[in-house]
Amino acid sequence: MMERTHVLVVAAGRGSRAGTGLPKQYRALAGRPILARTLSAFLRRSDLGSVVTVIHADDRDLYDAAVAGLDGLAAPVVGGETRQDSVRAGLEALAARGAGPDDVVLIHDGARPFATDDLVDRAMAAGRSGAAVPGCPVFDTVKAIDADGRITGTPDRSGLRLVQTPQAFRFGLIGDAHARAAAEGRHDLTDDAAVAEFAGHAVTVFAGDAANVKLTTTADLKAAERRLQPTLADIRTGQGFDVHAFVEGDHVWLGGIRIPHTHKLSGHSDADVVLHALTDALLATIGDGDIGSHFPPSDMQWKGASSDRFLRHAAERVRARGGVIANINATIVCEAPRIGPHRDAMQKRIAEIAGIAPDRVGVTAGTSERMGFTGRGEGIVAWGLATVRLPAAAD
Structure with a gap:
């Protein structure tokens, strides 16, 4: 049987060094989730076999949203502790x-979205040798230090390489190496080349790509955003508004958070007035109707529906246009319940639904000084405001 090349994308990490919010592989980068950009580097090719993604057990919904519209993916696999x-x-x-x-497998980081066809070509060719990794020369002087920070040596940088992914292996070789490492209790090996080395295999280095960076920190994410932003010159702002009345109940949904209260809000869905206003604001930025045109109340499938589906849909519509969400803000007017104790949770949840960082979400609140229907405690009003960047229209 003719050898094939398969791809394994590892995206099960938590990405804690990238700050709070979504795991970094699911955050939007110039309008698309990082993981979607990473996978696209392989899915656009016709010379690859299976493309499998390893995800965290808690991330299936995030994964499904991130890869929506991508064809050719195998079912995801749940990863482990390491x-x-x-x-x-x-x-x-x-x-x-x-x-x-005898097949070749390329093992790639889910947070490396800049792999080029040339790099993948080199990996596929190098993998036939048994075990090979992409590496870049070290141009800065490197110092070895002790526990107190004192320099203990200056390694010859000509013999050093900064190793990247995709790392390429014969499938049987790396499979056996991983099985041996697990059987011998070695769980501290930092990449698959180290696993192959542990099992006694020679690993060669082929030419990497300095632009094929792994997005690890908040600074990395911002730099990658700047790298892809120059064409996003069409800045737009949209506004949304929603209001719902109180009826008998014991809680309200606001900003995706369930808040105990003496009443609930009346509506066809869960009546989350905040998410409804933000949905309309995002749809307004691209002139794409409003929440009622996408999710009509006459359609019974939306009866009692969770409103996070509406906001996620609007965010995906913006990204389908090549856009990136710069900021969304909700302003809530009510006498009760008090918003302050729940503000941080709302901000985090809205960011998660929209696929953006929490610092791109604002939640403000106030009362109407007991005037009008909100002042009488008859309902809640919310305004939504969204700013997005879209690709500039061609002249």
Whole structure:
């Protein structure tokens, strides 16, 4: 049987160094989730076999939203406690899909969205040698230090390389190496090349790509955003408004958060006045109707629906236009319940639904000084405001 090349994308990490909010692989980068950009580098090719993604057990909904519209993906695999565990789970899934020992597998970080066709070509060719990794020369002087920060040596940088992914291996070789490492209790190996080395295999280095950076910190995410932003010159602002009346009940949904209260809000869905206003604001930025045109109350499938579906849909519509959400803000007017104690939770939840960082979400609130229907405690009003950046129209 002719050898094939498969791809294993590891995206099960939490990305804690990238700050609070969504795991970094699901955050939007110039209008698309990072993971979607990473996977697209492989899915656009016709010379690859299975493309399998390893995800965290809690991330299936995030994953499904991120890869919506991508064709050719195998079902995702749930990872383990360590990267090694996750890769091993992915290799087992590829074996179940028919990967043979002489096939090549490319193992790639989910947070490296800039892999080029040339780099993938080099990886595929190098993988036939058994085990190979992309590496870039070190141009800065490197110092070895002790626990007190004192320099203990200056390694010869000509013999050093900064290693990247995709790392390429014969499938049988890396599968056996991972199995051996697990059997011997080695869970501290930082990449798959180290696993192969542990099992006694020679690993070669082929030319990497300095632009093929892994997005690890908040600074990395901002730099990547700047790298892709120059064409997003069409800045737009949209406004939304919603109001719902109180009826008998024991809680309200506001900003995706369930808040205990003496009443609930009346509506066809869960009546989350905040998410409804933000949905309309986002749709307004691209002239794409309003929440009623996308989710008509006459359609019974939306009866009692969770409003996070509406806001997520609006965010996806913006991204489908190549846009990026710069900021969304909700202003809430009511006498009760008090918004302050729930503001942070709302901000975090809205950011999660929209696929943006929490510092791009604002939640403000006030009363109407007991005037009007809100002042009489008859309902809640919310305004939504959104700013997005879209690709500039061609002249």
